[in-house]
Amino acid sequence: MKKLISWLGLVWVAAMCLLCIVGAFLGAENAGVFFNTAPMKIAGVGLVVLLAIGAFFNLLHIRPRVFLIHLGCLFVLVSGLWGSETSQWGLHLVFVGYILLTIGLFGYFALEVKRQMEKGKNE
Amino acid sequence: MTIHYSIEGNLIYVAMIMLAAGLVLSLLRKIKWLPAVVFGAFVVLLAAWIRRWIAVGHLPMQTMFEVFLTLAMVLFPIGAISRRLPGIRNPMDYVGDVIIGLIILFPAGFVFSDRPQALPPILQSPLFGPHVLAYMLAYVLLAKAAMYAIMGCFIPTGKSEARSSKLETNPNSQNPNVQNGLSFENLNSDIVSDFGFRISNLPNQEKAAHYEQSAYLLACLGFPLMCLGLMLGSVWGVFAWGDWWNWDPKELWSLACVLMYALYFHWRGYFGQKFLRANCLLVILGFAFILITLLWVNFSRLFPGLHNYVG
Numbered sequence: 001m002k003k004l005i006s007w008l009g010l011v012w013v014a015a016m017c018l019l020c021i022v023g024a025f026l027g028a029e030n031a032g033v034f035f036n037t038a039p040m041k042i043a044g045v046g047l048v049v050l051l052a053i054g055a056f057f058n059l060l061h062i063r064p065r066v067f068l069i070h071l072g073c074l075f076v077l078v079s080g081l082w083g084s085e086t087s088q089w090g091l092h093l094v095f096v097g098y099i100l101l102t103i104g105l106f107g108y109f110a111l112e113v114k115r116q117m118e119k120g121k122n123e
Numbered sequence: 124m125t126i127h128y129s130i131e132g133n134l135i136y137v138a139m140i141m142l143a144a145g146l147v148l149s150l151l152r153k154i155k156w157l158p159a160v161v162f163g164a165f166v167v168l169l170a171a172w173i174r175r176w177i178a179v180g181h182l183p184m185q186t187m188f189e190v191f192l193t194l195a196m197v198l199f200p201i202g203a204i205s206r207r208l209p210g211i212r213n214p215m216d217y218v219g220d221v222i223i224g225l226i227i228l229f230p231a232g233f234v235f236s237d238r239p240q241a242l243p244p245i246l247q248s249p250l251f252g253p254h255v256l257a258y259m260l261a262y263v264l265l266a267k268a269a270m271y272a273i274m275g276c277f278i279p280t281g282k283s284e285a286r287s288s289k290l291e292t293n294p295n296s297q298n299p300n301v302q303n304g305l306s307f308e309n310l311n312s313d314i315v316s317d318f319g320f321r322i323s324n325l326p327n328q329e330k331a332a333h334y335e336q337s338a339y340l341l342a343c344l345g346f347p348l349m350c351l352g353l354m355l356g357s358v359w360g361v362f363a364w365g366d367w368w369n370w371d372p373k374e375l376w377s378l379a380c381v382l383m384y385a386l387y388f389h390w391r392g393y394f395g396q397k398f399l400r401a402n403c404l405l406v407i408l409g410f411a412f413i414l415i416t417l418l419w420v421n422f423s424r425l426f427p428g429l430h431n432y433v434g
Contacts, residue, residue: 017386032369
């Protein structure tokens with residue numbers, strides 16, 4: 001079992017590394033969409049589970065430094081997942097009761113802005 | 124190819140001449156002069172760095188010229204600190220510093236423009252210094268790790284030698300002198316000289332193990348600094364762009380670097396020094412990713428993104 005988890009950890013980190021490179025070639029906008037697809041969400045949750053196992057395993061074997069590294073990574077990843085758009089519409093709504101607006105559009109008329117700026121300049 | 128006529132440009136050439144002299148001295152086996160040469164080059168580069176700071180009016184870490192000048196400047200104090208690690212205090216480390224210094228200074232002296240640039244508003248943040256400096260320190264440490272990994276990788280190790288040293292490189296050994304599979308007991312008794320480890324007398328397998336161990340120690344120092352740089356960048360991203368993570372190509376390549384070294388540490392933690400060459404190759408691959416992040420992502424039009432001001 002220990003061997004299987006170790007290999008799973010290795011393969012998972014290698015896969016995430018490769019996916020990062022693929023994402024870099026896609027460009028920022030497409031990479032954002034790519035990493036928010038369902039398989040990528042499952043991969044993210046899988047990494048959380050593996051990090052938790054890694055942290056628990058190192059706590060069990062009294063290796064405080066390695067335990068803290070895993071805990072730190074777990075904290076960053078869970079925070080990232082909590083702050084993600086999917087979590088906003090799911091977990092946030094259920095547990096917090098409201099969502100934090102992360103992306104939105106602000107519409108304005110160019111002429112109106114110009115008029116206001118000119119008005120400000122005249123004053 | 125350009126020649127710089129500025130004061131800092133001339134100081135870079137002086138440092139390059141000193142380092143080239145150091146390389147010649149090492150070829151002539153007059154290694155005892157190398158610490159003085161390396162220190163002299165550091166003083167000259169520090170003067171160039173301070174002169175640049177005064178000239179541009181902000182921390183000189185914005186353009187590629189400034190980044191490479193900073194990398195070369197921090198190389199020598201980092202070398203002095205890393206030589207305090209067990210096993211790294213050897214003459215080869217000074218030679219490595221000289222070679223890495225020359226490689227870093229060449230593009231700063233002859234390729235990148237030294238024209239001062241105003242700091243764009245997005246870089247006018249208190250996090251600019253810590254974020255870039257953390258990366259510079261990490262890159263230098265990992266460059267040194269890659270140098271040791273290259274040396275460890277290309278040492279011919281026969282199968283018979285590997286078999287004979289299998290017992291000694293067993294990671295599960297109960298001997299307290301065996302650290303990460305490398306027997307320091309043998310090293311201490313046989314090859315300690317007034318300069319540190321005289322590794323040239325070792326059999327090839329042990330030599331490769333020694334270089335791999337040095338690469339591992341340096342990667343252990345560089346990796347947390349690289350993670351710190353990434354985290355500081357993420358905090359800066361909130362203030363600059365309103366989000367912790369923007370899936371920018373530079374961010375993704377930086378994450379790939381961190382994951383590559385994470386893969387190396389997991390691999391090494393799992394197998395120890397059983398596969399020396401694979402360990403070394405992973406360190407080299409990690410450094411190749413750093414080069415891509417530092418150079419290709421900044422200069423290639425393949426990766427347009429939020430970090431384009433760097434190039």
